[in-house]
Amino acid sequence: MITTEPTKTIDARGMACPGPLMALIGAIRQGKVGDTFEVWSSDAGSKTDIPAWVTKARHELVSVVEEPAYAKFTIRKAR
Amino acid sequence: MDDDERPLSLVLFSGTDDKLSAAAVLAVGAAAMQRPVNVFLQYYALDAFRRDRIHADHALSPEATAAQVPAVHGQHGEHWSELLKQAKEVGEVGIHACALSMEMFKLTKADLDPLVDDIEGVAAFMADATGPMVFI
Numbered sequence A: 001m002i003t004t005e006p007t008k009t010i011d012a013r014g015m016a017c018p019g020p021l022m023a024l025i026g027a028i029r030q031g032k033v034g035d036t037f038e039v040w041s042s043d044a045g046s047k048t049d050i051p052a053w054v055t056k057a058r059h060e061l062v063s064v065v066e067e068p069a070y071a072k073f074t075i076r077k078a079r
Numbered sequence B: 001m002d003d004d005e006r007p008l009s010l011v012l013f014s015g016t017d018d019k020l021s022a023a024a025v026l027a028v029g030a031a032a033m034q035r036p037v038n039v040f041l042q043y044y045a046l047d048a049f050r051r052d053r054i055h056a057d058h059a060l061s062p063e064a065t066a067a068q069v070p071a072v073h074g075q076h077g078e079h080w081s082e083l084l085k086q087a088k089e090v091g092e093v094g095i096h097a098c099a100l101s102m103e104m105f106k107l108t109k110a111d112l113d114p115l116v117d118d119i120e121g122v123a124a125f126m127a128d129a130t131g132p133m134v135f136i
Helices: A019-030 A046-056 B017-032 B043-048 B069-074 B080-090 B099-104 B122-128
Strands: A008-011 A036-041 A060-066 A071-076 B008-012 B037-041 B093-098 B118-120 B133-135
Touching (some): A019 A071, A019 B017, A036 A046, B008 B017, B017 B043, B017 B080, B037 B122, B043 B099, B093 B099, B093 B122, B099 B118, B118 B122
Parallel strands (some): B008 B037, B008 B133, B093 B118
Antiparallel strands (some): A060 A071
C-alpha cells in the first residue's frame, strides 16, 4: 500500500456522535479536490456514519485503520 | 425525487434537554445526508428556544430514571442548539415556530433565538412536510 501524508489530520477522539463526521464535513468543504483527510475517531457511530456520508457526498473512502481505542478514516475529496 | 432526498419533518413538542438533543442529532444527521429538514416547534419545545434561556437547564424528560440521569449529564456532546446550528450550516434546515404556541406563550419573533427562521401556521408547515414525520 502506498502511504502518503494526509493533507489534514483531524483528531476527533473524544467527540460524541456526530461530532467527528461534522468535523470532517467542515474540513472537506474548505479543502481542494484531491486533498486527503485523516479523521481519528473514538465514536462508535463514525464506523457507519463516515462511510455512509462519504458515499452520499460522492467522495472516496481510502482506508479505515482500527487502532486499539479509535479508528483512523482516510477520505479523499473527489469533487 | 429519490426517496432518501424526501424532507424529514421533526415536530418538537417536549422542551427537555434530552429530547431536544435527540431531535437535534436527527436533524444534523439528516442534513449531513443531504435531506431537507423541517422543524416545527410547539408547546414546551418552543419555550426552550426563547433567546434569553436557550442555554438554561431544561431538565430531563420524566422517563429518565435516577439511575440514568448521571449518564445523560455525563454525555460530552455539543449542546442541542449548537447541533442545530451545524445542521443549518451543512444542509437545508428550516426551523419554524408554531403560531398557536407563540400565541399561547405570548411570544414574538424577537423573543426567540435567531435559529428560528419564522412563524408558521400548521397548514403551511404541512405543505412542506411531504416526507416522514417524527414527533418528539
